[in-house]
Amino acid sequence: MSAVLAALLLAASVRGTVTITGKKSEALDPSRAVVWLEGRAAPPAVPAKVVMTTRGKKFTPEVLVLPAGSEVLFPNEDSIQHNAFSSSEGNRFDVGLYGPGPGKEVVMRTPGVVRVYCNVHPQMAAFVIVTPTGLAARAKPDGTFEITGVPPGSYELNAWDERGGTSTLPVEVKPEGAPEVSVTLDGSRFKQRPHLDKEGRSYEERGTPDYP
Amino acid sequence: MTLATKFASVATAIVAAVVLAGIGAVWAVMHRMEDPELDAAVARSHELARDVVGQHLRRLALIDTLLANDPPFRAYVTEADALSVLDNLRDRRELYGCDRLIVTDRDGRLLADTKRPAAGGLDLSRDPLIAPALEGTARSGAWLDPAGGLFLAASSPILQGGRDVAGAVVALDATDDALALELRNATGSEVAFVTGSTVSGTSIGVAAGAAGRALGVQPLPSRLPLESHEYAAGRFDLPAIGDPPGGALVLLRSVERELAPLRRVRTALIVAGAIAIALAIAAGTALAGRITRPIADLAKATERIAQGDFDVPLPPPSADEVGRLAAAFGAMTVQLKEKEAMDTYLGGIVARSQSGAGEPTWSVVPEPQSATPDLGERFEARGLLGRGATGTVWRAYDRALAETIALKLLPSGSLERVGREIRLARKISHRNVVRIHDLVETPAGPAIGMELVDGVPLAALLGRERLPLGAALRIARQICDGLAAAHAEGVVHRDLKPANVLVDPSGRVKIADFGLAELTGGGGGKLAGTPSYMAPEQTTGAPVDQRTDVWAAGVILYEMLCGRLPFRDDDAPRLYASIRGDDPPRPRSLVPDLPEALEAIVLRALAKIPADRPGTARELDEALVSGTPRGVSI
Numbered sequence: 001m002s003a004v005l006a007a008l009l010l011a012a013s014v015r016g017t018v019t020i021t022g023k024k025s026e027a028l029d030p031s032r033a034v035v036w037l038e039g040r041a042a043p044p045a046v047p048a049k050v051v052m053t054t055r056g057k058k059f060t061p062e063v064l065v066l067p068a069g070s071e072v073l074f075p076n077e078d079s080i081q082h083n084a085f086s087s088s089e090g091n092r093f094d095v096g097l098y099g100p101g102p103g104k105e106v107v108m109r110t111p112g113v114v115r116v117y118c119n120v121h122p123q124m125a126a127f128v129i130v131t132p133t134g135l136a137a138r139a140k141p142d143g144t145f146e147i148t149g150v151p152p153g154s155y156e157l158n159a160w161d162e163r164g165g166t167s168t169l170p171v172e173v174k175p176e177g178a179p180e181v182s183v184t185l186d187g188s189r190f191k192q193r194p195h196l197d198k199e200g201r202s203y204e205e206r207g208t209p210d211y212p
Numbered sequence: 213m214t215l216a217t218k219f220a221s222v223a224t225a226i227v228a229a230v231v232l233a234g235i236g237a238v239w240a241v242m243h244r245m246e247d248p249e250l251d252a253a254v255a256r257s258h259e260l261a262r263d264v265v266g267q268h269l270r271r272l273a274l275i276d277t278l279l280a281n282d283p284p285f286r287a288y289v290t291e292a293d294a295l296s297v298l299d300n301l302r303d304r305r306e307l308y309g310c311d312r313l314i315v316t317d318r319d320g321r322l323l324a325d326t327k328r329p330a331a332g333g334l335d336l337s338r339d340p341l342i343a344p345a346l347e348g349t350a351r352s353g354a355w356l357d358p359a360g361g362l363f364l365a366a367s368s369p370i371l372q373g374g375r376d377v378a379g380a381v382v383a384l385d386a387t388d389d390a391l392a393l394e395l396r397n398a399t400g401s402e403v404a405f406v407t408g409s410t411v412s413g414t415s416i417g418v419a420a421g422a423a424g425r426a427l428g429v430q431p432l433p434s435r436l437p438l439e440s441h442e443y444a445a446g447r448f449d450l451p452a453i454g455d456p457p458g459g460a461l462v463l464l465r466s467v468e469r470e471l472a473p474l475r476r477v478r479t480a481l482i483v484a485g486a487i488a489i490a491l492a493i494a495a496g497t498a499l500a501g502r503i504t505r506p507i508a509d510l511a512k513a514t515e516r517i518a519q520g521d522f523d524v525p526l527p528p529p530s531a532d533e534v535g536r537l538a539a540a541f542g543a544m545t546v547q548l549k550e551k552e553a554m555d556t557y558l559g560g561i562v563a564r565s566q567s568g569a570g571e572p573t574w575s576v577v578p579e580p581q582s583a584t585p586d587l588g589e590r591f592e593a594r595g596l597l598g599r600g601a602t603g604t605v606w607r608a609y610d611r612a613l614a615e616t617i618a619l620k621l622l623p624s625g626s627l628e629r630v631g632r633e634i635r636l637a638r639k640i641s642h643r644n645v646v647r648i649h650d651l652v653e654t655p656a657g658p659a660i661g662m663e664l665v666d667g668v669p670l671a672a673l674l675g676r677e678r679l680p681l682g683a684a685l686r687i688a689r690q691i692c693d694g695l696a697a698a699h700a701e702g703v704v705h706r707d708l709k710p711a712n713v714l715v716d717p718s719g720r721v722k723i724a725d726f727g728l729a730e731l732t733g734g735g736g737g738k739l740a741g742t743p744s745y746m747a748p749e750q751t752t753g754a755p756v757d758q759r760t761d762v763w764a765a766g767v768i769l770y771e772m773l774c775g776r777l778p779f780r781d782d783d784a785p786r787l788y789a790s791i792r793g794d795d796p797p798r799p800r801s802l803v804p805d806l807p808e809a810l811e812a813i814v815l816r817a818l819a820k821i822p823a824d825r826p827g828t829a830r831e832l833d834e835a836l837v838s839g840t841p842r843g844v845s846i
Binding site for chain 1: 233277278279280281282283284285288291293296297299300303307
């Protein structure tokens with residue numbers, strides 16, 4: 001208990017900047033990037049309850065970052081029926097068609113990127129990043145981030161963005177703090193591809209006689 | 213109107229008639245082609261339009277299938293979740309690009325309509341489009357919305373679990389201006405969609421107003437004037453869903469554009485025709501001018517000659533008829549010219565003789581005034597015409613024949629010497645021989661009644677100067693003609709000389725005194741003839757024949773051309789010797805510009821040996837013709 005307390009008392013912040021470069025080396029919007037720390041010194045994750053609302057045929061927020069074991073609620077604020085599902089390995093789920101209301105809850109058990117879609121509306125897409133620790137943050141619109149409460153120790157800093165993928169670099173955190181971290185994700189090879197529905201079919205073709 | 217104008221007009225008229233007839237025939241054929249061409253164009257457009265409409269209907273049916281087979285959508289319909297259905301329809305309408313989507317529940321009540329979101333609950337179960345779908349059958353065709361509007365529509369059942377009908381879905385395309393334009397692009401025709409007489413969409417923007425209403429007229433005229441254009445029109449029913457058909461397609465084909473190729477050909481034809489006629493006029497005028505110019509020139513020349521101007525240029529010689537006419541006319545003109553020259557010449561001589569200014573031409577042999585002889589009952593002397601070696605010639609009136617003649621009184625007893633020859637000479641009847649009528653006895657002695665010639669002896673024309681070439685040749689040729697006629701009767705003159713050759717004022721030559729040579733005093737009565745004109749054979753008393761006359765003609769010709777005798781001597785024996793032995797002076801030494809051929813002819817006629825002369829007077833005449841220089845008429 002004292003060790004934990006000591007660790008909290010000694011905790012520092014890790015600050016830095018995420019940069020995402022596009023095809024012409026231009027800087028892309030970094031606000032949907034996520035960073036988290038992994039390391040033996042990390043305190044155990046505390047599961048949380050987080051809401052991903054369906055509103056105006058959109059998931060809000062579109063990016064969630066939460067420690068493994070957390071619960072995500074999918075309330076529907078639209079007047080029409082929606083759906084939320086994911087085919088991402090380790091966190092497959094399907095809440096079925098559901099009308100307006102508080103919706104269902106899904107526990108995200110496995111660390112990783114969970115892609116969440118609506119089986120009715122192909123334009124609806126969201127990401128839930130499930131981290132092994134609670135040391136995580138979303139980048140601000142200017143790309144800066146701050147992970148607070150980091151006990152001193154050796155960590156791996158992970159940065160992820162839909163376009164740039166994941167990048168990892170070591171970070172040494174001392175009681176007096178850590179040096180500023182700068183991460184660059186290469187988004188130049190990213191191509192937006194239409195995703196498939198929960199049966200693994202193209203949304204556009206699934207009504208044709210070949211897809212009964 | 214000139215000949216050239218006539219030719220050109222006729223040629224042009226013929227070409228124009230042929231060209232116009234040709235154009236008219238082609239025009240008529242083309243005109244008959246117009247209507248079938250237009251109708252065929254409209255029919256072709258209809259086939260294309262039908263294809264496009266069919267494609268639309270198949271696409272709409274596919275949209276139905278996509279929707280009916282979409283699990284979440286099917287779930288919405290099954291649950292009759294109108295809001296979700298409508299929202300989904302809106303998304304799908306965007307995605308598939310159709311104009312309108314309608315969904316009913318299994319009872320045919322309207323669940324969602326992208327065009328009329330608020331019309332939910334409307335009962336469509338009896339609609340010809342919906343009813344079959346609710347029974348599991350897809351339908352497509354032109355659909356008349358009970359709420360208004362003509363659509364291309366396809367309906368399809370929404371099946372639940374593969375069997376139960378959960379509802380019906382309908383995909384629709386409006387028959388609006390956009391669809392009309394699409395059809396226009398596919399068919400090249402103007403397009404209108406009509407229901408009854410209402411136009412729902414057109415490619416020419418006339419849906420409203422009188423022009424638009426004209427498209428809905430039934431029956432539609434096959435030719436339709438619209439907005440200052442004329443169209444070939446056709447109205448065709450769209451694929452029907454119910455009965456009667458829901459709508460129709462009006463196709464308009466621009467007459468002007470459709471017939472443009474035909475009309476271009478027609479215009480080209482007219483232009484070509486006009487050019488052909490213009491060329492025909494030009495060519496006809498040029499050709500006519502070219503052909504008729506010599507004729508015109510000839511006409512002009514003739515007019516001038518008629519006015520007495522002989523010095524006119526004639527058209528150049530050519531082988532055609534005009535050329536021959538010109539040549540003949542030219543020859544005639546030269547003859548006229550020579551004749552005029554001769555007339556003028558003779559007229560001058562006659563005038564001088566009549567005025568007494570010169571030597572009286574009649575008195576070839578000077579003679580004192582003779583007393584009027586007693587010519588008996590039948591004849592009355594009316595003046596002395598002349599006197600020669602053979603006797604005096606009187607103008608006499610023949611009471612028996614009531615005719616004035618020439619009567620030549622012969623010395624008494626001469627009739628015995630010349631009677632036979634006179635009777636022979638009497639047979640000669642030729643325009644160049646003085647005709648002998650009769651041998652008569654008068655109180656004044658024997659006489660010969662002859663044709664009275666109103667002229668002068670050639671002797672009167674000679675002696676001063678040579679005759680003009682043309683006049684000389686004309687006289688010579690006539691002498692030859694007359695001699696030839698006499699020789700043909702077996703009569704040789706033997707005393708041919710200028711005094712025996714009478715020339716009348718028109719240039720006609722008549723030889724007188726045939727058969728009287730015996731009376732002409734030569735040497736001791738043995739030599740008949742006049743010394744200066746005697747042939748060598750006469751001077752020796754050798755036999756004479758027609759070539760003796762040829763010699764005399766040669767002497768006369770020499771005298772006419774050179775203005776002097778070939779042999780001259782006052783002493784008869786010396787003259788005879790000269791005739792027999794001397795060459796006469798060459799004519800060209802006296803008259804340098806005399807043609808060589810003529811000189812040769814003259815000298816040949818004066819050959820010492822008869823055999824060297826032209827054999828006959830006819831031969832001499834022919835030589836004169838061929839030896840006459842070009843441009844001299846004889």
